[in-house]
Amino acid sequence: MEKRIGFIGLGNLGIPMAKNLITDGYHLQVYNRTTSKAKELEQGSITVCSTPAEAARNVDFVITILSEDEVVKDAVLGDNGFLKTMRPGALHISMSTILPDTSEELLAIHNDAGSRYLAAPVFGRPEAAAARKLWICTSGAADVKEAAKPVLESLGQGIIDFGETTGGANVVKLTGNFMIMAALETMAEGYTIAEKSGLDRKQVADFFSSTLFACPIFQNYGKFISAKQYEPVAFKAKLGYKDARLALKVAQQTETPAPLVSLVHNRLLTSVAKGNGDNSDWIAAFGKGVSDEAGV
Amino acid sequence: MEKRIGFIGLGNLGIPMAKNLITDGYHLQVYNRTTSKAKELEQGSITVCSTPAEAARNVDFVITILSEDEVVKDAVLGDNGFLKTMRPGALHISMSTILPDTSEELLAIHNDAGSRYLAAPVFGRPEAAAARKLWICTSGAADVKEAAKPVLESLGQGIIDFGETTGGANVVKLTGNFMIMAALETMAEGYTIAEKSGLDRKQVADFFSSTLFACPIFQNYGKFISAKQYEPVAFKAKLGYKDARLALKVAQQTETPAPLVSLVHNRLLTSVAKGNGDNSDWIAAFGKGVSDEAGV
């Protein structure tokens, strides 16, 4: 197998993922809207491309890890989109957090064009991506899952299959991000009640994250929430808001009344509306959001 | 040391806790409103008492593990309450889930009467109590914490100290129960969205509870939520509602706006209002509550 991949999206996650692929011997044809980002990979085996179309030329795999549905669609279908430059049978591994409907739409488009599509969204912050500790969710036809496997194994600690429905993995990803937001709201409220009762916020967080809630989300995010430390910005509030909006959309589409989805959606929307979408982490939307309302 | 303890409250948690103390060589003077409950301990070294007052006679420790603030206060202060029969310096170990204010009130009363008081609420379902796996939170004066230690060590896997404020441990307990309710709501909404998207509810739950949310609450409760199994009733919805009400009260007292506390409070109140307070588990209030609204 030729170890050459089109790689589109050099954001906080894309960069470490690209590095791991390079380390594993892949040559990457990278494309990013802001070209300067490619400099972070410069020592590696890459070709910097000026369009998605170029990045997809003569490869068997194109990975997209982008910020939102419209950006992914544009990378595929836009004037400089890669649909028309893909090899017959080449596989688009779609790792962004997008709607299941977008996956279904892209699958149909690829099928018509003679290329293939796999939804493979990931869980993990940039450090996890760097450490190949991402969890990768997949869903779709068996052959595309099989084909993508070697590539995905360079990126994460586990590939979890959620069946044949194309967009299933996207639902799992959005559900998971909702669950993380819910955990952030939970900790923010709980630890603030404790703090205002005279307890040590950190000690309370330590107790819960080493007993009943001894798991990565409550441990890793709990550290930030309990210490009220919201810098540096690892995942922008506006991206969190986008995910909340997509989760709410899936709740609407599946006709699932979900008041907690609404609550976390509004918490993030507040952060964005106040002008903090770009300059604060989604953790702050919850941690600082609750603290502010509580006057502490 | 004389190994004799007044033990008041033989509910789902009280029974296994009492058994462990008996196993460790304590003789218990037990009292329970429904006397028949004592039969479950009959093979052990116990004296069945007909009032709290009797149960507290000639012992150094009185444990209360009761359903709510008023019941605890009545056991101490009622016509048959144990305040007047306690030995000077005897220690009331108060393990129920009650308001911090109730603890402060009881501390003052005990101090006036020459007896002592310790808030020591516990986390754990009946199985955990049986397996001595409870987490015991304490707060208060150093000497009472020291005094209670040997008794508490028979009951749990860890004693966590939350400082000198009498009611601090009660706040931690209510915070924790709120966090469990929030996790139940989170899973109920998330897994229902997944289910209605065509995914396997159980598979989604397994993924999250073995990765991002690999911790007791998401694992143990997640099993019930994902399987929609709400029997047998281990913790009645009405007791869950009582805890939600107390958590909301602490949020009010500390002036902490907490919309998620309100949300879980209303979820449990709905279960109680519909007449399910006694005959269903608090897990069902969330799991079945969300499913019902979603029409599945």
Added chain:
Amino acid sequence: MEKRIGFIGLGNLGIPMAKNLITDGYHLQVYNRTTSKAKELEQGSITVCSTPAEAARNVDFVITILSEDEVVKDAVLGDNGFLKTMRPGALHISMSTILPDTSEELLAIHNDAGSRYLAAPVFGRPEAAAARKLWICTSGAADVKEAAKPVLESLGQGIIDFGETTGGANVVKLTGNFMIMAALETMAEGYTIAEKSGLDRKQVADFFSSTLFACPIFQNYGKFISAKQYEPVAFKAKLGYKDARLALKVAQQTETPAPLVSLVHNRLLTSVAKGNGDNSDWIAAFGKGVSDEAGV
């Protein structure tokens, strides 16, 4: 002026509106998806058309009063849409409850095609439409508002202008429907608390709707809510849900965190998810929704 109008949409509102136009001497070229609905107008001066395109032929005005954005767009742009059959300069009076964005989109399309567009959504239940008591909100260019005036005067008791922004009137309409939903939730909760306190639900409603809340919404809807009378179905829950969804969308687009919009959205979604979208009135979604949760 030739008194001939293309009239598309013979729903609960469309029928009485059409009747009033006929009474005022207009000849209507009517189109409705379900053709049989036109029978209700048969004694009048109408031509029954089999497509929107036909309905718009040789008239100066085309009125659409349809259920949702996609249906309106399809009437204009679909294979049998009326865009291509409209006279140059003819005016599309768009009276449905749709997104402001849809209005902006339709305006651009009409402008390109040489026709004109006016957003003119209405407030009022079918009885109000029959009695020419609708409130009609308009926004857009002065000339189109002027042109539509004589037609609109046959339909309502007042035309309120909200400025030059094309979609402004649509925002007002969605805001108003949100406010009605909020009033329904308010009454449902308030009157149920009163009822469960032993008061006469109707007497409480009468007091408020003849004093502090002496206005059409609290009076007319209050009668249904207080009497728990949810038949006949005048406005389907699913249409209410659609409006709540659009209101939420405008809240998102304008970046306005709106927890009460979320609350009423979820109340209506619950009704739809439970399978009552078609067979119950939106009033029931609130009135019965609150009663059910309260166990009465």
Added chain:
Amino acid sequence: MEKRIGFIGLGNLGIPMAKNLITDGYHLQVYNRTTSKAKELEQGSITVCSTPAEAARNVDFVITILSEDEVVKDAVLGDNGFLKTMRPGALHISMSTILPDTSEELLAIHNDAGSRYLAAPVFGRPEAAAARKLWICTSGAADVKEAAKPVLESLGQGIIDFGETTGGANVVKLTGNFMIMAALETMAEGYTIAEKSGLDRKQVADFFSSTLFACPIFQNYGKFISAKQYEPVAFKAKLGYKDARLALKVAQQTETPAPLVSLVHNRLLTSVAKGNGDNSDWIAAFGKGVSDEAGV
């Protein structure tokens, strides 16, 4: 009939009410915690008393119009309370916004002491009180309602009877205050969405308050909300919060899940927690609360 009344509570409502009674020929024995407040009545026929007990001596009626349950109870039962100085058969007209339970409790106490009790809470801002435009809600035994009538007629534009249950009128009052809060939230969200859509906030408010919502609450409060004018402070946010807390308590006691009660409760709690309980009007808690979150 001797026209002499004990009048306790010279707050924003108490002052104009007292003035009207004086105008109607009553001599008032006034008591207020802050004595200086009585100066506003100095030109009238009053005796300034230094305790509630004094104020109630030798009169047939004692009116209380105070800030909260504990203050009312203290005026009746405290060391200087008026229970012991009331004439046999004298009537305590209790006009504060308090819990129905407090009314039931006070009724029992008065009955035991040989005095009488009537719950008669009022609706109206200070201007309404000055203009004798208050709405007075009563409930209880027929004879006490009859006895209080002449006095109440000096104070309001209507006396509405809600039956025999002592605390019934208190429930109506709390329900009404909840409904006002809900209207404030409704307008704040609706008008902010309109504003951020480019519409004129005031014009939108004018439309609704002259058509669908043409009633005192939407007109009077709508003026403040739409103009974002929150000065002067007529009703402190902390008093609004107290009422929200009581409404929530009644919802709990009657087992009525009421998410909108929770929402307005949290809105007011936020205002209090941020330190604005005393220095801002409850209208601001909603109007400014929503605007702040929306970044405008």
